Amino acid sequence: MDYAIEMLNITKDFPGIRANDNVTIRVKNNTVHALLGENGAGKSTIMSILFGLYQPTSGTIKVKGKEVVIDDPNVANELGIGMVHQHFKLIDCFTVTENIILGMEPKGKLGTIDIKKAAKRVEELSKTYGLNVDPNAKISDISVGMQQRVEILKMLYRNAEILIFDEPTAVLTPQEIHELMKIMRNLIKEGKTILLITHKLKEIKEAADECTVLRKGKCIGTINVADTSEEEMARMMVGRDVNFSVEKGEAHLKENILEIKNLCVKDVKGLPAVKDFSLTVRAGEIVGLAGIDGNGQTELVYALTGLCKAESGEIILKNQNITKMPIKKRLKSGMSHVPEDRHKHGLVLDFTLKENFIIHCYDSSPFSKNFVLQPKAIDDYADKLIEQFDVRSGQGKNTLTRSMSGGNQQKAIIAREIDRSSDLLLVVQPTRGLDVGAIEYIHKRIVQERDAGKAVLLVSFELDEIMNLSDRIAVIHNGELSGLVYRKDIDENDLGLMMTGSMKKVEAL
């Protein structure tokens, strides 16, 4: 069998660190080859080398059997290598076709752009690969899944033979993920080769033929996906046994902690984003809020935490109406919050770790005395949290937070928020972008909080996470509560239907 890409014995040194150590990846023609590894395992480095952004310290690259030197992304494009980025690079107010031809516009008469010709080609490509994209639709009007297909089309339009997908499912609904897998199969059928970067084992199982596992820059091995179980792959990736299912007992419900009553919130454009939304979270349970990104979750969370104001309705926290309270008072009256965007909201990245730990309580005892910070108390507290929550970093509490890995940054936030021991724990996307090991740990801590009698509201776009952790599941679609069910009564399929608004079921009050 011929190989589309061979990266042989690639080593890449950065000052002080070896990012890739003698890594060999051989991708067979016409197959889906997965690249699996934790954050920091060297996946992005090796892909950057393939894409010409870095030069390997040693090793050779062969494309279709021929040895090549890729010293520029343009060279990669010429060799037929295309990348579908995790964060789409599309212009919202342009049509699909306009986006696709950007940078290589077909010339018509008098130097004008022959948009019709381009649209025709886009339509043909779309048909050939079963993408079902309307070439004349505006990007701002189509769904995220559709936008991803536009990215794929962009590569096909440029005659890419080898497509690299970088974490393609992070933003998709379960249905869209299925569609994407189908599309990948179609691409293979039409003679393309796919390199899939991911840390989701389920997807590898579903779509990939072979899988190369990286750990700490080293190549652990290449396996045949059909013969290998998910548990085995996880073990290869992490280096130890991983427990997938979150272990948790029955929920012991107590009093109402958070009551959201008929809440309406407007988004930044002034349009209604949360509509007449009601939900109660009790002590001792985890309520998962499922939904596709952009259906009002962000605005709901902002209204709960006080970042934006509610139009109408009430938010009751421990029998206290907090609807109009300033942020600080809400936090003080019993709310902990792990925010969706840890870089924007959760951390001051240019602060040290210990400075980030005291961000809520810097002005109260023991960290402050007469408006002066107390370094000793701050140091002690940081040491305590670092030890309790196993936050790892280069220089301990004095590490600049920016230089820490995503997993440890998230652990730091979780540590800070859990240690405040509030009655309500509001967790949004707690494991986004994290690897299996960190996810396992964070899930365990969340369940521990539930068992300690806290009320947990978990907002997540990852269905697996919702299914694994929740006792009850609420679904939000288009700002409305489209589902409220007990975890044990529901399967992924129905949830998907509720998330898209095709089904409504509010029964687990």
Place this chain on the structure above:
Amino acid sequence: MKKYSHLTISLIAVATGLIFAFLLTLLTGKNPYDLLTALVRSMTGFNLQNIGSFNITYVLNWFLNAVPIILTGLSVAFAYRTGLFNIGGEGQIIAGSTAAAAVAILFDLPPVIHPIVCILAAALAGALWGLLPGFLKAYRNINEVVICIMMNYSGMYFCSWFTKRFLPIDPNTNERTISILKSAELPQVFTSTTSQFNWGFLVAIIGLFVFWFIIEKTTFGYSLRATGFNKEAARFAGMKVERNITLSMMIAGAFSGIAGAVLILGIYKYGRIFTTFDNYGFDGISVALVGGAQSIGVFLAGLLFGLFKAASGNLQLFNIPKEISELIQAIIIYLVAIQYAITLLLNKINMKKNKNQLENKVEGGNTSCN
């Protein structure tokens, strides 16, 4: 990529600036040794071309020149730490100068108390001039740079009107007020020299300490820094971001206002009717930039730029155009502003070095095998 400390970068910038200056003097047919002489004389008081001569006045003049720009440097640095750009130093200095002059002329207070009250009045006036840009930035998200520049001009015209309207004008010149009361003056430290070096330097030292203490040690400074680094996270943590921004701009204004007071009480000794800017406020931007917006950095950078200010007179004495000193300053500022490029360059050099070493080692290994 290896990071380099701000000090390393700044030192490289200073060295490059000096090398360029020497080359340029050479190119224009002057003697670089004269340039060296002028700089050494401004720093140490010794004349290299006349060994044995020593005049402390030069050294004192160096420090004298550094005092106001250290204060305006602190002003810019303080705002910068909260994520603001204070380009309104000129207006704040003028407001501070006018307030200090008014208190120094209109009120009769005992010595020591009098200059302190003048300085406090100047701080208040400067803070008032920082209030509007800070407030509009915080609550209406209006760019503080635009407002600051507008405040510079309105400050100049308002204060010249105020001075003419309310303060006694010197009948001989009509361009300034009468002299301030003796009790309000900041006296010379060493009366035996001709240098005007005065107790204003103590104000700058106290300013440096206050800056460091507020920013690094207090809870207020912590919340200002959090706001400066990441406004959203600060808001998220329940900090009063809007209040912080307004206060920060006011405190920045107070530093500049004090600079104005020190100039009036220590050097001019009369109230001025401003028709142009003195550029101390703009110099403060360079000082804060080169000093990395740190207390100690502002101190060192203030001394550095103070030196070039003081040296420009000496340069002419030695027949070197005084523009050379401005040129050195410009080069330093440019290089510090593009410090990322310097970091990249240093990394490249290091990489080459490492590579050479590596290759040498590999070759060495081979020979031993053979």
